[in-house]
Amino acid sequence: MQKYDYLIVGAGLFGSVFAHEATKAGKKCLVIDKRAHAGGNVYCENVDGINVHKYGAHIFHTNDKTIWDYVNQFAEFNNYVNSPVSISKGKLYNLPFNMNTFYQLWGTKTPEEAKSIIENQINEYGYKNPKNLEEQALSLIGKDVYETLIKEYTEKQWGKKATELPAFIIKRLPVRYTFDNNYFNDKYQGIPIGGYNKIIEGLLKGIEVKTNIDFFKDKVALSALSEKIVFTGKIDEFYDYKYGNLEYRSLRFENTRLEKENHQGNAVVNYNDDHVPYTRIIEHKHFEFGKQKHTIITKEFPEQWTKEKEAYYPINNDDNQNKYQQYKALTSKESNTIFGGRLAEYKYYDMHQIIASALQKVKKELN
Ligand code: UDP
Structure with a gap:
């Protein structure tokens, strides 16, 4: 007997939104994730009061009031505005490309x-x-x-x-002839007060979640638990790489705790020069205007992806897109599996887009 209506593979934003809406409609869901926690890449680790964005910095932004209202159900947002700077050949420049940058x-x-x-x-x-x-x-x-x-x-x-x-x-990057360092053009922007975990906890409240479970290690038994599967992992892995693997870009994060209040004066500082091995340094406390005596910084090193590493970014060039289309053709033949999210759709989605896509797919499913 199938115990659940939906087995949701992956407790990131797509899976959590799907689970939340399906549960609200009276469906029984089991959410599994291979990591030790839910939240996917928006998961944060609180280190003495500072929310460390463990899988890379996430800044929420959207132009869509429905999506903004949706996330605001689970947490209030602060008024953080992303204004990264970039260091190139010893000089500092404002981003995105605007009148400040041009002056510099x-x-x-x-x-x-x-x-x-x-x-x-x-x-x-x-x-x-x-x-x-x-x-x-x-x-x-x-x-x-x-x-x-x-x-x-x-x-x-x-x-x-x-x-x-x-x-x-x-x-993705705006070009502006005004002195405006806001990285995004969207109407709504901010960081959830209390961190992204609060949103995930809100979405998954009352839903059965099992962590440290690798779907591929026990695919047959897990699939038998539910009538349908919502799969948010890598699409090529789902089909056992039968057309070869899609390319991804991976990242390595190097976190350092410093016993000082303020290291770089901004949440995001990019490093353009190719002799610097990382692309940016994130100083997490500035996302939440933290006043702690210590600070946590993260250097982000891009890395070649291999099957043991996290797949952070799809590399959507023509070769990969063509291969993805072959996998996608297989998904359209599946009647009991729904695919969604950055990895299953092989798409460079932002958070607001994932939420919109999950809401759309769950609505279609429940109708
Ligand atoms: N980019 C760049 N210089 C920068 C920041 C970004 O050339 O200082 C380019 C780069 O190709 C990058 C893309 O813009 O992949 C998108 O960057 P963004 O920071 O928006 O993306 P994220 O990595 O945060 O998803």
Whole structure:
């Protein structure tokens, strides 16, 4: 006898939102995760009052009021605004690319001055139909910004030449002719007061969750527990890599506790230069305006992915997308398995997009 309506594989945002909504509709869910905790990559570890984003910094932002209201059911959000800075060849620049950045690069003080430099560079180096990240960046912002703040960061982040990467990655970054260092264009932004764990706890309240369970180690028995499966893990692994593995980028985090109040004055400092082996240093307390006497910093080192490592980023170039389409064709033949999330959809999703997608899929399912 099947004990559950849904076995949800993966207790990240997609799985947790799905479980929450299905449970609310009277369905019985079991959520499993191979890690020792729920929360997926938004999980935080509290170290003497500082929420350490264990799997990389997460800043919530959305333009969608429904999604904003949805997360606000579980936690109140603070007014943190992400304004990273980047260090390149010994100089510090504001991000995203805005009037402050242009002043720091060229000394330009007005939008006309900055625009004229950028437009000249776009005319000289840009492309009508940019086919890769380098061509896209040159066409969007010109050569100086590309060479000072994008090229080396990007190539170390992805372990590939910017000419081998998809253009869409760089479209994430705004270009502005105002003195506005807000990294996001979205209407709503912040960090949940009390940390992301509060949101996950709220979503999974009253739902059976089992951690330290690897679905692939006991697939047959686990699958027999429920009528349907919601799978949020790696799509290629689900099909035993039958078309070969998709490529991912992994990360290694090096955490250090420092007995001082403030190390870098900002939550996020990027390091563009290729001789610096990490892409950024996160100082977690600044996400929550922490006043502790100590601080925790994390250096983020991009790494080549292998099957034993965490798959953080899908590498959505043409080769991988073609392979993903083969796997996707198999998923459409499944009647009892629902696929969702960054790994199962092989998509560079942000948190708000995952939530929207989970809500949409669960709604469709329950109808
Ligand atoms: N990027 C860059 N320079 C920077 C920050 C980002 O060139 O200082 C590029 C890089 O290609 C990166 C992409 O923009 O992969 C998206 O960066 P973001 O910080 O938005 O993504 P995250 O890694 O936080 O998901």
